[in-house]
Structure formats: structure tokens, C-alpha cells
Amino acid sequence: MxxxxxxxxxxxxxxxxxxxxxxxxxxxxxxxxxxxxxxxxxxxxxxVSGYAKIQGVDIETKAMSGDAYQREIEKREAELKATRSALGYQFLYQDGEAWGKGTRYFVHLGNPADPSDAARVIEAYKWDHNYQIRLTIEASDYTHSVFKDEPSIKQMTVKNNVPEKTRLVFGLLEKVRGRADDEIPTEPGLCFYGGFLPAKAGSxxxxxxxxxxxxxxxxxxxxxxxxxxxxxxxxxxxxxxxxxxxxxxxxxxxxxxxxxxxxxxxxxxxxxxxxxxxxxxxxxxxxxxxxxxxxxxxxxxxxxxxxxxxxxxxxxxxxxxxxxxxxxxxxxxxxxxxxxxxxxxxxxx
CATH class of the missing domain: 3.40.1000 (Protein Transport Mog1p; Chain A)
Known part of the structure; x- marks a missing residue:
């Protein structure tokens, strides 16, 4: 330091x-x-640059117009649909609209070279106040994995945390909003570059x-x-x-x-x-x-x-x-x- x-x-x-x-x-x-x-x-x-992380969810923002946001989402969708796992696993598992018009989310393998078919990355997007807001978190799903019968996997209490983490991401995406650098909120919440998450103080x-x-x-x-x-x-x-x-x-x-x-x-x-x-x-x-x-x-x-x-x-x-x-x-x-x-x-x- x-x-x-x-x-x-x-x-x-x-x-x-x-x-x-x-x-x-x-x-x-x-x-x-x-x-x-x-x-x-x-x-x-x-x-100005920066990022935030809330409850394990990474939040990044990028200044852009609404039209540019739509082009970015279309480009990202095409990229994910064209990506193939190096080991032949399914890569893109879910995509669609989150809890709000104009939002979008994807659930995918993450790294095409990942040796596990249970790895998941949840990423979700919205556009607000001239900022694209991107939320991401890692998750896992062993319910249909080729490794599901491994002893260590059988002992896991939760074998699929994708639904829980997806709800977490959707909830944060619904609340978070874009924010100009000189905008000073008057309600409880966390400021970060390009955004604000209204929320009472917590861990x-x-x-x-x-x-x-x-x-x-x-x-x-x-x-x-x-x-x-x-x-x-x-x-x-x-x-x-x-x-x-x-x-x-x-x-x-x-x-x-x-x-x-x-x-x-x-x-x-x-x-x-x-x-x-x-x-x-x-x-x-x-x-x-x-x-x-x-x-x-x-x-x-x-x-x-x-x-x-x-x-x-x-x-x-x-x-x-x-x-x-x-x-x-x-x-x-x-x-x-x-x-x-x-x-x-x-x-x-």
C-alpha cells in the first residue's frame, strides 16, 4: 500500500x-x-472508475446510451450462444428477462475450458440513467452433473444453488440504479462508480x-x-x-x-x-x-x-x-x- x-x-x-x-x-x-x-x-x-461487491455479487457499470446498451446485450447473447465447452459440456443454460422490462440475464458455464460441468456463472444486466449495470456471481449445479455420484458430491447439503443465487442477483438488479458521479443520494445506501444501491447498512x-x-x-x-x-x-x-x-x-x-x-x-x-x-x-x-x-x-x-x-x-x-x-x-x-x-x-x- x-x-x-x-x-x-x-x-x-x-x-x-x-x-x-x-x-x-x-x-x-x-x-x-x-x-x-x-x-x-x-x-x-x-x-472516475471503480466497482462494488454486495453479498458476493460483483457490480460493474459502464456509461453508454440506451441504443448502445441494446447492441451490447445482443453482442453478449451472440457470444454466449456461439461458445462451446472444450470438453463437450453444455455451455449456455439459461437466458431471458430478469425482474423488469429491458433487463437480461444469462446462466452459463463460465470458462469454456472448465473441467467441471457443474460450474455456473450468473450475469444480469439493466440500463438506467445512462449506465449499463452488470451483476455477476459464481454458482454450481450438480443435480445432473457427470460427477453427481462422487462421494464428496453426494455429501453436499445443497447440490444446486443456482436458483437461490439467481434470486439474489435479480433482487439486487431490481433495486440498483445508475448514478452520475456528482449525484448525492438522500436515502440510505451504497454509492459506487456509476451506481447506487439503496439499502440499510449491513455486512x-x-x-x-x-x-x-x-x-x-x-x-x-x-x-x-x-x-x-x-x-x-x-x-x-x-x-x-x-x-x-x-x-x-x-x-x-x-x-x-x-x-x-x-x-x-x-x-x-x-x-x-x-x-x-x-x-x-x-x-x-x-x-x-x-x-x-x-x-x-x-x-x-x-x-x-x-x-x-x-x-x-x-x-x-x-x-x-x-x-x-x-x-x-x-x-x-x-x-x-x-x-x-x-x-x-x-x-x-
Whole structure:
């Protein structure tokens, strides 16, 4: 998680006039975003990506028109109907409409090379608010499998969980809706890239989201949140370990700041580093965590990271940067402007 490591504290010098102007331009029009069940204010002009996983169901979204959605579904149907199992098993088992007009679902073998005829993948689609929403989960059906008489299969309590998991997917598909990045829901539920699932706070949910600053491809904010993670040690305890201190020295890193942070109704810890990044270019790696050892549905764990410099991926190729697009002073000022706005979303739980 923390690639750029540090050996000692090194408070950045006061910002120059040029650095102040850069930070002012980046933070002049912060917009509130919903991440999981939290809110944070981010600069305008961000590329956003991410996913969610609810009760074992993966949720992915893609911005597209209604016509494009129809073409995508037709293409996917053709692909699945044309796929053949390498071992001669049936590949596509079910397809049709889920619980709603315009929805579609498929139950298939998954991997054409799978050695078992009992494996299943359930995938379902809908289009809402200019987003295609795709739900997937793995399942199994041994009721008619060539392996159904194996002793281990006979001992299974549930030999076919496809109906149960299909109902789960259909239920989530019915509730989930598309969501623009700057839309802030007012009801309980989980925000993720391109979507929102209205639901009271519970377990078995996770969300990951990334924001990349347009024009500064190496400036990357990353968020992860889940109520199901509970660490035994805190961020500050781990970064004070002998192992990390040795890594700090070896990586030629500089500790900018570390400590506890009081946010709006939240107690957080942060660790800010300048040093070598992947690709050997120098840059920054800042981390902040909340509810790390006390995570629960009503107060889920959340991590926020900012990385700069190192290398960026352009058209599938990694390009090493001679320097980060922000100085360390600018990065710290941007971090402070954004991270201090983190707060629970009202009525989010």
C-alpha cells in the first residue's frame, strides 16, 4: 500500500507563489462526491472508475446510451450462444428477462475450458440513467452433473444453488440504479462508480473507486470501504514497526507527516511520504484510514490514498515520469483540502 517510504520527518517548505496559484486552481471548485456511505469534496475534472461487491455479487457499470446498451446485450447473447465447452459440456443454460422490462440475464458455464460441468456463472444486466449495470456471481449445479455420484458430491447439503443465487442477483438488479458521479443520494445506501444501491447498512459490501485528475494522469485518489474489515493494528502502529523502518531507509524516502486526524465525526490516522515510486521516479504516497480496528455496518472502514509521480499507463504502456506533476508542497496542500472534507453521508446508513 505504501510504496514510497520514509526515514524521518521533513516538513515541506512554505509554498511559493506559483505553488499557491497551482493549488488554488485545483481547489477553487471542489465538488462533493459520494464514496460508499461517505462524502468527500474533490476537484472538478476527474476521470472516475471503480466497482462494488454486495453479498458476493460483483457490480460493474459502464456509461453508454440506451441504443448502445441494446447492441451490447445482443453482442453478449451472440457470444454466449456461439461458445462451446472444450470438453463437450453444455455451455449456455439459461437466458431471458430478469425482474423488469429491458433487463437480461444469462446462466452459463463460465470458462469454456472448465473441467467441471457443474460450474455456473450468473450475469444480469439493466440500463438506467445512462449506465449499463452488470451483476455477476459464481454458482454450481450438480443435480445432473457427470460427477453427481462422487462421494464428496453426494455429501453436499445443497447440490444446486443456482436458483437461490439467481434470486439474489435479480433482487439486487431490481433495486440498483445508475448514478452520475456528482449525484448525492438522500436515502440510505451504497454509492459506487456509476451506481447506487439503496439499502440499510449491513455486512458483505465493499466498494473501490479511483479518481484521476484530468491533465495530471499521475495524480490518483483511491478509496476503498467495507464494514467487514477489522485490523488488529492501526496504520500508525504498522508504520512504526522495525520492518517498515528498514524499508524506509532502503527506499530513500522522506516522512512528510504522520499522526491522528479529527474529521467531521471521524477519528482518522494518516501517513504522508515522499520518495521513490514504481518506475524509480520520485513522487508522493499519502494514506488516511478511518474505523480501521472498529469497523462495523454503522461505521465502515474507509481508506483514502493519494499517489503522485513514478509512472503512468498510456495506451497500455507504462511511461516513467522524470518528476511528479505536483511538487510535494502542492501535493500536501491538495491532500489537506480534500481529505479534511471526508465525512459520513447524512442518512447514509
Amino acid at each position: 505504501l510504496v514510497a517510504l520514509a526515514a524521518c520527518g521533513n516538513k515541506p517548505a512554505p509554498l511559493t507563489q506559483q505553488e499557491k496559484q497551482t493549488v488554488n486552481e485545483l481547489t477553487a471548485n471542489l465538488k462533493t462526491r459520494c464514496v460508499g456511505r461517505y462524502l468527500v469534496d474533490m476537484p472538478e475534472g476527474m476521470y 458483505e459490501e465493499e466498494m473501490s473507486e479511483q479518481y484521476v485528475l484530468k491533465g495530471h494522469d499521475d495524480i490518483n485518489f483511491a478509496f476503498e470501504t467495507t464494514p467487514d474489515l477489522r485490523e488488529n493494528t492501526t496504520l500508525l502502529q504498522r508504520t512504526d514497526s522495525l520492518e517498515v523502518r528498514e524499508q524506509l531507509r532502503a527506499a530513500d524516502g522522506v516522512l512528510i507527516r504522520k499522526g491522528s486526524v479529527d474529521l467531521s465525526g471521524l477519528r482518522a490516522e494518516e501517513w504522508l511520504i515522499e520518495g521513490r515510486r514504481p518506475g524509480d521516479g520520485r513522487g508522493n504516497s499519502f494514506s488516511l484510514v478511518v474505523n480501521e480496528i472498529t469497523s462495523s455496518p454503522s461505521s465502515p472502514f474507509l481508506s483514502m490514498d493519494l499517489t503522485t509521480g513514478g509512472q503512468v499507463q498510456i495506451q497500455g504502456q507504462y511511461v516513467k515520469l522524470d518528476k511528479a506533476s505536483l511538487t510535494t508542497g502542492e501535493a500536501v496542500a491538495l491532500w489537506d483540502a480534500v481529505s479534511r472534507t471526508l465525512r459520513p453521508r447524512p442518512n447514509g446508513y
